[in-house]
Amino acid sequence: MLFLVYCSLIISFLQYDECIEDCDKAVERGRELRADFKMVARALTRKGTALAKLAKNSKDYDIAIETFQKALTEHRNPDTLKRLNEAEKAKKDLEQQEYYDPKLADEEREKGNETFKQQKYPEAIKHYNEAIRRNPKDARVYSNRAACYTKLGAMPEGLKDAEKCIELDPTFTKGYTRKGAVQFFMKEYEKAMETYQAGLKLDPNNQELLDGIRRCVEQINKANRGDISQEDLQEKQSKAMQDPEIQNILTDPIMRQVLMDFQENPRAAQDHLKDPGVAQKIQKLINAGIVQTR
Structure with missing residues (x-):
């Protein structure tokens, strides 16, 4: 050879x-x-x-x-x-x-905005898709497309776009409102509140973010009071059990002992709550519906 x-x-x-x-x-x-x-x-x-x-x-x-x-x-x-x-x-x-053509990307984004206002969401997505192909670094387009996906009930796609928006421009508060809205509609109220709070660090007076936190607090308090159907509670618990953070809490030997004391030794449980770290984890379990206070 x-x-x-x-x-x-x-x-x-x-x-x-x-x-x-x-x-x-x-x-x-x-x-x-x-x-x-x-x-x-x-x-x-x-x-x-x-x-x-x-x-x-x-x-x-x-x-x-x-x-x-x-x-x-x-x-x-x-x-x-x-x-x-x-x-x-x-x-x-x-x-x-x-x-790559930023000018054509802006034109497509504007066309998407117009069709979005007309509630023609699938058509708007087509324009946003083209805008992204022309300029994949424009955070605004991902934010707008996330809004379209949310309107269409395509929450995983909306969440992905909102996260991409934040990745491209961490200072663009609209990305946080989009992500928080998707998480809210997915009934992940604690995560949505964390997202809104992250946005408020950039813009403390942003009304959309403040309203988002208010809605999350209302839903969390409603669940804690027991004003929630058994079906919704089971759905909430099922989602929580898929959360790696919740899984880590439940498999932590110390937390397992704390939860056992809550059932068998309330006085010892109160002592556990004096530890800020334990108290925070318990609150997460309460918010997730895993631990109920009523």
Whole structure:
């Protein structure tokens, strides 16, 4: 397999066109001689590497990607798979750069805003999708799309967009109101209140955030008073049991003893509450509906 040695040397000297030609000859000769599949795959991998180095647009990357895929059908080599993934990522990044246009993104965002006002939420999402493709770093679009998803009842998608909004711009308070609203509608009142409080650190007088906290407090107090249906209570408890923080509290040996004392030794339980850390965990369990005070 002299061709393989030669094309490897050519890659080292950045003579990619000649390398591609020699790799093709190596593959052709290898098939004639019924060479080991690994050798043919190696030649195809080197050809793909050279093609990726020469790529200037997405179509060029398509040819490199196709070559790596052919190599993998000959022999599934980890290095080839790694190079394929790198070429696919490079193609995606290049396409994003080619498509990037903040001006068109703003136009699409405005179109989305107009259709949102008309309560045409699916149509608004299409405009926001296009705005994100044109400018994926604009936190405002994720905030607006989160509002659309909330209106449509698609809470997981809305939560994801709200979190992306905060990630892109942690100082943009709208992201916190969006996230808090989604969590509120998901009946995760404690989490929603934490989100609203995080937003208030940036803008202490923000009325949306203040109203959000008020609504959360009302719901938490309502649950603590027992003004909640058994069905809602069970749903709340079920969600709480999926929360890693609640799971950690319930599996903590010290907290298990505290909870046992609440049932069997109320006086000892009161002593436990003098510890701020324990008291805070108990309050979390009460808010989650796991521990009931009535």
